[in-house]
Amino acid sequence: MHPTQLRNQPLSGNSMPRFGGIASMMRLPVVHTAHGLDAAFVGVPLDIGTSHRPGTRFGPRQIRAESSLIRPYNMATGAAPFDTLQVADLGDVPINTYSLEKSVTIITDYYDELLAHNCIPLTLGGDHTIALPILRAIAKKHGPVALIHVDAHADVNDDMFGERIAHGTPFRRAIEENLLMCSKVFQIGLRGSGYAADDFDWPRQQGFTLVPAHEVWWQSLAPLMARVRQTIGNTPCYLSFDIDGIDPAYAGGTGTPEIGGLNVPQALEIVRGCYGLNIVGADLVEVSPPYDTTGNTALLGANLLFEMLCVLPGVLTR
Numbered sequence: 001m002h003p004t005q006l007r008n009q010p011l012s013g014n015s016m017p018r019f020g021g022i023a024s025m026m027r028l029p030v031v032h033t034a035h036g037l038d039a040a041f042v043g044v045p046l047d048i049g050t051s052h053r054p055g056t057r058f059g060p061r062q063i064r065a066e067s068s069l070i071r072p073y074n075m076a077t078g079a080a081p082f083d084t085l086q087v088a089d090l091g092d093v094p095i096n097t098y099s100l101e102k103s104v105t106i107i108t109d110y111y112d113e114l115l116a117h118n119c120i121p122l123t124l125g126g127d128h129t130i131a132l133p134i135l136r137a138i139a140k141k142h143g144p145v146a147l148i149h150v151d152a153h154a155d156v157n158d159d160m161f162g163e164r165i166a167h168g169t170p171f172r173r174a175i176e177e178n179l180l181m182c183s184k185v186f187q188i189g190l191r192g193s194g195y196a197a198d199d200f201d202w203p204r205q206q207g208f209t210l211v212p213a214h215e216v217w218w219q220s221l222a223p224l225m226a227r228v229r230q231t232i233g234n235t236p237c238y239l240s241f242d243i244d245g246i247d248p249a250y251a252g253g254t255g256t257p258e259i260g261g262l263n264v265p266q267a268l269e270i271v272r273g274c275y276g277l278n279i280v281g282a283d284l285v286e287v288s289p290p291y292d293t294t295g296n297t298a299l300l301g302a303n304l305l306f307e308m309l310c311v312l313p314g315v316l317t318r
Contacts (some may be wrong), residue, residue, distance in 0.1 A: 007086045010072050018068045024089040025124065026067045026306065031088040038085040041122050041305065041314055042114070043092035044107060047288075048100045049129030049167040051160055054257040055288035059298070060092055060124040062289040066300035071096045076296045077272055078312035078317035087309065090114070102289055105163060111137035122308055124301070127255065128155055131240050132170035138254035138281050140177040142236040145280065146184035147171075149226060150270055151242035152191050152213070152258040154203050166218055167255075167286075182207035184232045188224070188270060189213045189245035192258035213245075213261050215262030221266050225273025232277055239274060239282035239308060241267075251300050253292020264300065271307040275315075 011027035024030045025041035034040055043060025050056060072082045081087065093110045095103040111134050123134060128151070138145055151154075153168060156175075161167040165173065174180050189202060191213040200210055209231075213225060244254040247261035252292055262270075287301045309315070 005084055006097050008088050009082050010070070021081050022264070023061070023064045023068065025064050025302075026070050028087060028089045028113070029092055032091070034090060034114045034117040036086060037088055037119045038314060039087045039120040039122060039309060040114065041087075041089045042090045042125060043124045044126035044130045045092050045256075046095045046103055046126045046130055048097065048103070048294055049165065050127045051162065051168060052168060053288060053291055055290040056071065056127045056255060056286055057097070057123060058289040059126055059285075059287035061126045062143060062292065062298040063284070063287060063301045063305070064089070064296070066295055066298040067306070070302060073318070074307070074310045077275070077310060078147035079315050080318055081309045081312065081315045084314050084316050085312065095098055100129065102163060107133035108136045111145050111300075112140065115141045118310055120279065121281045122305055123281070123285075124305065125283055125287065127167040128170055128240075128242055128285045129165060129167045130285065131283060132165065132173050134281065134283065135165060135170070135179045135238060136177065138238055139177075142280055144181045146181050146232040146235045146237040147186070148237065148239045148270070149187045149275065150189050150245040150262070150267070151187065151246045151255065152261060153242070154187055154190055154210075156203050156296070169202070170240040174287065179202060181235060185209065186211065186228050188221075189262045191260050216266070217260075219314070221269040222273060225270060228273065229276055234278050236280045237274070237277045239271070241282070241284050241304060242270070242286045243284065243297060244286050246300065252288045253288050253297030255288050255291075256286075267300070267304060268307060271304055271311060275311040277311070279308075279312055283306070
C-alpha cells in the first residue's frame with residue numbers, strides 16, 4: 001500500500017463536487033481527538049474580545065467553506081504535507097459566547113489536551129484574543145517560544161476599556177507571563193495611527209524586532225525571512241497571522257482594517273519563509289465574514305493556513 005493511503009487526504013473534487021459535502025477544512029475528515037494526528041486544523045469562533053467591527057465568530061466556518069478549492073500539493077514550493085503528516089479537522093473549541101474570561105480558560109484547556117498528543121495546531125480564528133490562551137498551552141509544553149507575528153497592530157496594549165484581556169492585549173500579557181522569547185520575536189506589517197507617539201517603542205524595548213509595513217513597500221520579504229530564520233534557529237516558534245496585516249484592498253473583511261498594508265505575495269513569502277523553522281503552532285485570525293462580501297478575505301485566510309501546513313516540521317518537498 002502506498003504510504004499516502006495510510007493518511008487522511010482531502011476529499012477529491014472528482015469524488016464530490018467542491019461545492020458539495022461537509023465544509024471541513026480542505027474537506028479533510030472531522031475527528032474528535034488529536035490522538036494519532038501530526039497536525040490539526042482547529043476553529044475558535046470567538047469575537048467577544050473585538051474592539052470595533054464584530055463577526056470573527058463566523059470566521060472558522062467561512063474559512064472552511066472557502067478552503068474547498070485547495071488541493072493537496074503545493075505547486076509553488078513542492079510541499080506535499082499529506083504524504084508525510086496525518087492531518088484532520090478537529091472542529092471548533094466550544095467557547096462560552098457570554099464570557100471572555102471563561103472562554104480563555106476553555107481554550108487553554110482544549111489546547112493542553114491537543115498538545116498532549118504531540119499534535120501541531122493550526123487555528124482558524126476568531127479574534128486575536130485567542131493567541132494568549134493558545135500561547136499559555138504552548139509554553140507549558142515548549143517553554144517560552146519565538147514568535148512571528150504578522151499584523152497591522154502590535155497588540156501590546158496594557159488594557160482596552162479597562163480590560164486586560166482583549167484582542168489588542170495578547171502579547172503584552174504573553175510577555176508578563178514569560179510565554180515569549182523576546183529576543184526572537186518579529187512583528188511584521190505594523191502601521192496605521194496610534195494612541196500615542198511611542199506606541200511601537202514599548203515592544204522594541206522588550207527586545208522585539210519590528211518591521212513596519214511602510215519599510216517594506218514594493219520589496220520582496222525573502223531577505224527578511226532569511227534573517228528571521230537565522231535569528232530564531234531551532235527554537236520552538238509560534239506563527240500568529242492577523243489577516244489585517246494584509247492591505248484591505250486584498251483582505252477587507254476584517255474588524256480593524258488599516259491602509260498601506262502588505263500584499264498577498266509578501267504574505268506568501270512570510271509563511272513560505274518559515275520552512276525549516278521549528279513551528280509548534282500557528283493561527284490565522286480576524287477574518288470577519290459580514291465584511292467579506294466577496295469571500296476573498298476568507299479565501300486568502302484558507303490558503304495561508306494551507307501554506308502554514310506546508311512549512312511544518314516533517315513536511316517533505318517533491
